[in-house]
Amino acid sequence: MTHLTARRRALLGAIGSGTITLTGGCLRQARSLTGWESSQQVRLRIKTVPDDADPYALTLARTVADWFRAAGIDTSITPMSEQELHRQTLLRNEFDLFLMRLPPRFTDPDALYTLLHSRFAEDPGWQNPFGYANLDVDDHLETQRRTNGSQRRDALRQLQLTAARTQPFTLLTVPDDVRAVRTTNYSNWRASSLDSSLGYLSLERSDDVDSETGGTLRVAITDRRATTNLNPLSVEFRRTGTLTGLVYDPLGYVFQDRLMPWLAETWEFSDDRSSTAQVTIRKGATWHDGKALTADDVAFTYRLLSDTTLGSDSDEETAPLPSPRYRGRSSLVANVNPIGDRTVEFQFADVTPSVARRAFTVPILPEHIWKERTDVASIAGIQTGSVTEALVTNNIPPVGSGPLRFVRNTPREEVVFERFDDHVLHQVDSPINDLVDQAGDAAFDTLSIQVVGSDVTAAEMVANDTADVTGTPVGADVIPRIGRRSESELLVQRSSSAYVLGYNTRNQHLNNPRFRHTLARLIDGEYIADAIVDGYGRPAVGPLWDTEWYPSELQWEERNPIANFLGSEGEIDVARARAAFREAGYRYEDGKLVGGRT
């Protein structure tokens, strides 16, 4: 934009100064000159969260920006709150690059379907926020849904190899989640990851819980969003959904790499290939407000997720408005019908049962509350376009059926839950499995989530016995602080949520896969793992790195096997970087990377 006005100004200036006479030949030349756009230095802007909100994101952004600058790219960083970052990137697509953590659910291969399939490029939320479109990838994504065994494995292999070459996003590092915990009141911290609800439900109470805290589990977090919004469908307010996962029950949880019944008692897939299943929910399930949870609620939930208007405006040709969250899982389901009070029949889309069962992990919502939220949302009576109340309500107080019931919230400070004594898994005759055995009963009476300003303060609260655990992970620089105090213990857990640099492939330069591939080669995963996360993390190429679906070609062996770093030890080799960009069709002018018609 700016160069255009600059050029126009230069032209006008030339005309105005009278140095040229306006002959026909001259005008012709001016006209043909305007066909040749002058090119400008490549400019990229990285959006991420500030240091208070995340221990590594901003340092990573600055390191990446330094590498990009070394290659002659004009790079800037804009920090913003996590909520704002989600709004600008996931909802409005206003970004060049974003740097944040990929939600943990993307370690399931089928989750990549909505992340990378081109048909989701226009959808809000974590549905292909990159605007990435690759027809081969689309085919592989569809094949892996429909096939089993070696066929599926091969589709996923091809998919990952193509994605690694074309780089819709670059995986920067997979950090370990480091937390400070107090082991005096609760134990069994290592049983399950604390970025899932099961981590909290697996805790065990120590015999000598001190009387002062009286059965309260105190969690210090740096993320204040949960104190103002507990809507499981909100795009901007949810990170991992751990808290809403404690309030709402899914039909099943993935536990020790297997999907196990939770709210469901059993599920049975039909033997023929018709892709249907019958799910029976446990006896005696109730909502926190005392109403019974029935098959109707289950069926309603899936209808709501696939269209939050519930087709209420179906007199017109209005498009359905699915919930951006759980979009991948709701897209597995074609139809859900209640059969009696406790049994539901699922008809799946054209997917294999092993993929289809992932649909059972969405939270079940109460029909009597959410059916009122299907209208188009409005501010002070003015309708604000295509979003329903269900997607933007703050949902406080939430009414779920889960092991914890909401008590109170103080915006930006605290949110408190209590154990729900009538939870379905507390019924004496409820069938038990390993999952229920470990996580079926909360070990605490009250859960208090307290917001603090930064990870240092959170760790200090654990040391001072004003908190039991840092709910959000802390940075490696806080570790010496935790080790210093005997009362607090260091908890290091392998995380499934990687830091990624997402590219907006709708934008100039970034729409070019070769350009993105070359950008990825400016990033030194080894250096990040060693120097930024201080060894508490590991480099990887794709989000499935820790699963059986990860192809051997992508295994990291001291360097990125696909996008090899153009330098060494965290230092860019400028000559090599320039050669790589020249090969991609770019030029250098005064050390600045220049290219494309802008």
Next chain:
Amino acid sequence: MTLLHVVLQVVVVVALLHIIGLYTFVPVRDVRSLLSDAQTNARDVAPTALLFGIVLLANGFIRDAGVELSWLIGVNITGRIHALEGQFVATLQSYATPELTALFSFAYIFGYVFILTFPVVLYVFHDTKPLLTTLVAYSLNYAIGLGSYVLFVAYGPRNYMPELVESLLYTSWPQAQLLTSQVNVNTNVFPSLHASLAVTVALIAYRFRGRYGQWHSVAIVLATLIAVSTMYLGIHWLTDVIGGVVLAVLSVSIATRIVDGNRNRTAIRPRIRRRLRQL
């Protein structure tokens, strides 16, 4: 160590500083006449104090709404501030020692609360004019500062270049964040209200120097310490501090004009009326 502990600590220390300050800067007089002076002065400035109280209350209410509004209409200038001044704050922090950190942390929390509250107490025993000027200038600082926070979204250096700038206050005294997060939002850095309010006090003290012993010297030194501390601790940019100083000069000059204007008007009005009648 909870929030309450931190607040108590601040209250006790600042109260001690007040006692020392009053003992030093208020000439020894009959206690009764001092108190009666204070009473009349307080009554005289009551409307202005009320105004200031309203601004403060509004500040409390609007701050949260302001943050929301700020994300909607504000301009994120963090990158631009960094482009403007570069790594000045990082350079400043390279001189850090534990002693300096303790000194500046003290100035940032205790010194700041003291420098804001003490002039009000000091002037109430003496004269309404500096008191009025102070209250009006405070109100202006808050009002303009708050408007600026809505228009500009910016994070401080500790949030923007964490590998170079440490959050020295919070790493050396983590509990302090329990207090500061109650009154501050980390996107509200331009301009620095710490710098502007402290400099406001120093400017007013200098203007009315001579009547309160060496108070103006103490105020100037303390204001300088506070302004530097905001950068040393990684909380504010140099740009914010300069913005704060400009805001202080602006607020004090407007406040002076308003207060002096009011005084003159009462003297001028009868004269004008007389003129008008003659005409």
